[in-house]
Amino acid sequence: MKLGVFTVLFSNKSFHDMLQFVSSKGIEAIELGTGGYPGDAHCSIDTLLGDRSALNQFKQDINSHGLIVSALSCHSNHLHPQKAISEPADILLNKTMELAAELEIPVVNTFSGCPGDHENALYPNWPVAPWPHDFQEVLKWQWEEKIIPYWSKKNERAVELGVKIGLELHGGFSVHTPATMLKLREHCGSAIGANLDPSHMWWQGIDPVEAIKILGRENAIFHFHAKDTIIDQQNVNRNGITDMTDYSKMQNRSWNFRTVGYGHDTKTWADMISALRLYGYDYVVSIEHEDGLMSVEEGFSKAAANLKPLLFSEPAAEMWWA
Structure with a gap:
């Protein structure tokens, strides 16, 4: 396994300064944002796709620091009902897959997206209850008319390019649990898998070790984020787990993202690392920092x-003993 980092943490650093900094901290792999929510501070996709010399220099700079690129990430909502949002996201995903193929980077990370509830909707609709039955009708329409057709085409394109798509199982998007991940693969193809982030499992009440087992049995884990979560049971009792309290109001939230080790102990993380290897994932563990109690550099350093x-x-x- 290799220790990696999602370099969006260091968007204030230049590309070369970022490479120097993370390599000095013992990082072996970097995950680069190409746009969308993560931004593109360290990976200008149009420049790299349009200039072979820039592409070669980009690879050389990364290699010279002893690093690999574990994934390119373009987290967006490709299924947003407003075309002004979904169309640029779709173009970005296509370009990101093309760049990954050019650079021989095996994984492109993103979100599944979330559609509206009808063709003329303005905003996404995330059904999370089976009753009243309106929600079931919305969910059926979303999967049959939007989610499956879109991701079937993306699976075909990923196969053509020889890359894999890692969807982050994130609340607010249609694919957010092991079950919805496997449903998507069943209908759309096995070039789509999970960029598994345990922080989003914990707040949904899912044991990440069990999620690893469920997805690992299907060879459906393509990438892994290292981020922790702490649950505040008193606030859960008041707000529930689908808590809409602003992230900045940490005292009042049901759960908060934390740096690795500040939500769950070392044994819990060791169990996850062991489960990853047991179920066939021996790739990169990529640090992501969204801890409101620590600076970026301190949170990153403690996680590492x-x-x-x-x-x-x-x-x-x-097994020499057996």
Whole structure:
């Protein structure tokens, strides 16, 4: 396994300064944003696709720091009912897959998106209750008319390009649980899998180790984010888990994102790392920082320090004892 980082954390640093900084901290892999919600501070997709010399220099700069690129990330809502939002997101995803193929980067990370509830909707609709039955009708329409047709085409394109699409299972988007991930793969194809982030499992009440088992059995984990979550039961009792309290109001929220080790203990993270290897994922663990109690550099440094002793650096030995 390799320790990585989602470099959106360091968008205030130049590309070269970012490479120097993360490599000095023992990072082995970087995940780069190409636009959308993460921005494109370190990866100008149009420049790289349009200039072969710039592309070659880009690769050389990364290689010279002893780094690999684990994934390109373009998190957006490709299914947003407003075309002014969905169409640029779709174009960005297509370009990101093309760039990943050019650079031989195996994974493109994004969200599944979330449609509206009819053709003339203005905003996404995220059904999370089976009754009243209106919600079931909305969900059926979304999957049959929007989600499956869109992602079937993207699966075909990913196969053509030889890349994989890692969807982050995130609340507010149509694919947000192991079940919805497997449903999408069943209908659209196996070039689509999960960019699994345990922080989003915890706040939904899902045990990340069990999520790893469910998805790992289907070879459906393509990338892994390292971010923690803490649950405030007193606020859960008041707000529930689908808490709309602003992220900045941490004292009043049911749950908050934390740096690795500040929501769950080392044993919990060791169990996840072990489950990843047990179920076939031996790739990159990519640090993501969204902890409102720490600076970016302190949160990143603490996450790296907590994860390094847990990652497997050597292949498993033969069972000499049995």
